Amino acid sequence: MKRKMHTPFIIVLFIIGFMLAMQYNTVKNPQQRDTRDLWDIRRELSLEKQRHSELLANIQQLNSTISKYENMDNDSPDRILRETVQGLKQEAGLTAITSPGLVLRVDASPEAKVLGQAVPNISPDLLVKLVNDINRFKGNAVVIDRKRIVQTTAIRDINGQTTVNSLAVRTPPFMITIGTSTLADANKLASYLESSSIADDFYLDNLTLSIGKPQKKVTLNGFDQSFHNKFLSETTKGE
Amino acid sequence: MWLPLLGLLLGISLGLLTDVQIPTIYESYLSIAVLAALDTLFGGIRAQLQQVYDDYVFVTGFFFNIALAAGLAFLGVHLGVDLYLAAVFAFGVRLFQNIAIIRRILLSKWNDKKAKQSEKAV
Numbered sequence: 001m002k003r004k005m006h007t008p009f010i011i012v013l014f015i016i017g018f019m020l021a022m023q024y025n026t027v028k029n030p031q032q033r034d035t036r037d038l039w040d041i042r043r044e045l046s047l048e049k050q051r052h053s054e055l056l057a058n059i060q061q062l063n064s065t066i067s068k069y070e071n072m073d074n075d076s077p078d079r080i081l082r083e084t085v086q087g088l089k090q091e092a093g094l095t096a097i098t099s100p101g102l103v104l105r106v107d108a109s110p111e112a113k114v115l116g117q118a119v120p121n122i123s124p125d126l127l128v129k130l131v132n133d134i135n136r137f138k139g140n141a142v143v144i145d146r147k148r149i150v151q152t153t154a155i156r157d158i159n160g161q162t163t164v165n166s167l168a169v170r171t172p173p174f175m176i177t178i179g180t181s182t183l184a185d186a187n188k189l190a191s192y193l194e195s196s197s198i199a200d201d202f203y204l205d206n207l208t209l210s211i212g213k214p215q216k217k218v219t220l221n222g223f224d225q226s227f228h229n230k231f232l233s234e235t236t237k238g239e
Numbered sequence: 240m241w242l243p244l245l246g247l248l249l250g251i252s253l254g255l256l257t258d259v260q261i262p263t264i265y266e267s268y269l270s271i272a273v274l275a276a277l278d279t280l281f282g283g284i285r286a287q288l289q290q291v292y293d294d295y296v297f298v299t300g301f302f303f304n305i306a307l308a309a310g311l312a313f314l315g316v317h318l319g320v321d322l323y324l325a326a327v328f329a330f331g332v333r334l335f336q337n338i339a340i341i342r343r344i345l346l347s348k349w350n351d352k353k354a355k356q357s358e359k360a361v
Contacts, residue, residue, distance in 0.1 A: 008298050009283065010246035015301075016276045017247040021254020023269050026261050 093150040093223045097141060100183040101218035102190050104176040105210045112206040119171055120206050124155050124162050127169070130198055130209075131155065134178055137192045141179035141220050145169045148223040165225060172207060179220045186214035268309045271323050271330075275304040278330040281337040288344045304330075 089095050108119040142149040147164040161168040180186040202209040279301040286292040308326040315322025
């Protein structure tokens, strides 16, 4: 008799326990408080919007490629494929391009020259910082001392020599050429570099960075080595 | 005696382990349902001690009270009146009454036991 009476109690207590646990889960749920203020949120929103518009531009470009493929004549697939390959090569930095841009000149500082100090090599860290600054600000393509910067480029120290793409960078003076999409971008980049602290960093290393006038046409040579790709492989024909 | 507590522990651990969460807007319904469930539970314990316990009354009371409380809260939200306060008040008062009765019954039982023991000793 007593055992029979227990059953509803067990069920009811089970349900109560479950509800209490659920309530506990729900109440403690936001463990981290959202402490962002209005401007943080606005900044994040603007970043997301920027990404949105970039994605939209990408989609548009891909759509136009698709429609090109769809509309092509019977005899022109070859041409369009070649165009695509050419476009991809250009994007990867394999071809020489001519675009608006500006030329930077790295030289030894006058003090070092006057005092007769040895002209120092540029350090990889400084070069990386400069490239990062350029990339952050709409620099499309960069050539350092005739060595094109591509996705796989490493700027590093090899036996005391600063190298780009495993090729040594000359002792200053040498040129850095930057390609941008438009002349306006080149102007903006020039004023950004002039106002940034990068020139001070060069000066600390006994170097000077002179920023040339933005030009309508600068020529950037392509990446002349071969890409080593670890992840993609060619499939055999006919499959 | 221990079996119902085992049920409670089982329910709590199941709830915590599965990490079930309900949307914040339904939180008030759940809290009032918990209150109703507790009220029924203590009512059941009191009835058992008073020897008027009935399975059907207990089980139907449990579910009916929960449904009524949640329904009242729902109605209150839609009418713009805090009707759930009525349920909280009713259940709260009954909870206190039931616990008071349970306490008194247990006290009187304990007193009886003590009196019997002292009689035996004499």
